[in-house]
Amino acid sequence: MKIARLGEQGREIPVVIAADSTGTEQSYDASSVTSTIDGPFLANKGLAALREALDKGALPVLENAAALRIGSPIARPNSVICIGMNYAAHAAESGALPPTIPVVFLKPNNTVAGPFDASPIPPLSAKYDWEVELGIVVGSEVSYLSTLKEAAAAVAGYVVANDLSEREYQLPGAAGQWTKGKSLPKSTPLGPWLVPAADIDANNLQLRSWVNGEPRQDSNTADLIFDVPTIIHHLSQYMVLEPGDVILTGTPEGVALSGRFPYIQDGDVVEVEIAGLGRQRQEFFRAGTATSTSQEA
Incomplete structure (x- = not known):
């Protein structure tokens, strides 16, 4: 189903x-x-x-x-919670050591988009990047969980996600911040489907991505540093997870940040896929012009 x-x-x-x-x-x-x-x-x-x-x-x-248009399988979640550098090879291509505890950040819930919606490149962006990720959909409210078994029971199902990221905003520069690089319009396409947790083995799913038909990422959720129950248990110690929240579990190696591929350009087509969870396709366009500012209030 x-x-x-x-x-x-x-x-x-x-x-x-x-x-x-x-x-x-x-x-x-x-x-x-x-x-x-x-x-x-x-x-x-x-x-x-x-x-x-x-x-x-x-x-x-x-x-x-x-x-009919295919929308996100989940109406706007209360929270979109993300785990960074959760594949050792991606951490390495990012210039970092594999984390020993989960790296956590948030995306605004208004970044959620349909899996085939046209995707805007920010007007001033030079380093817009793709990230195929397994998305967890939370099915019950949890806080301060005691066991991994309780954490696993909190999963309603899984979705494909593309965690689009502007690297110049996120990492280097005068004011690089993860929130800035991860909050852009329509930067979290979800779907095409939600698959109930009972219908799929999240521990062994192939993840792949392509840009203009050329392969980019090819990995498996078996390579996650922190698996699904560990992520949920860890998050529950720091925040209340609510039904409908979406947790993105991290991306494997093969993104533009590695230096091996160009960043997304106007007219590019990015596809991401997870076995059993479906395939997305976004056509990218340059959003309306904007002017940079040297000072901010």
């Missing part, structure tokens, strides 16, 4: 994608079960309700599904 939200931005409808009795994959309108896929829905055992409705044949086929 895969969960999606289809339709114009702000008017998406919930959809369940599953094989019918003939083995043909169909998209089913889940509006009779919920109006959207968000934190309250997940916390109220919503995925189980969708599965039950699907098994009973209570969801009608959405005939025009293929013609």
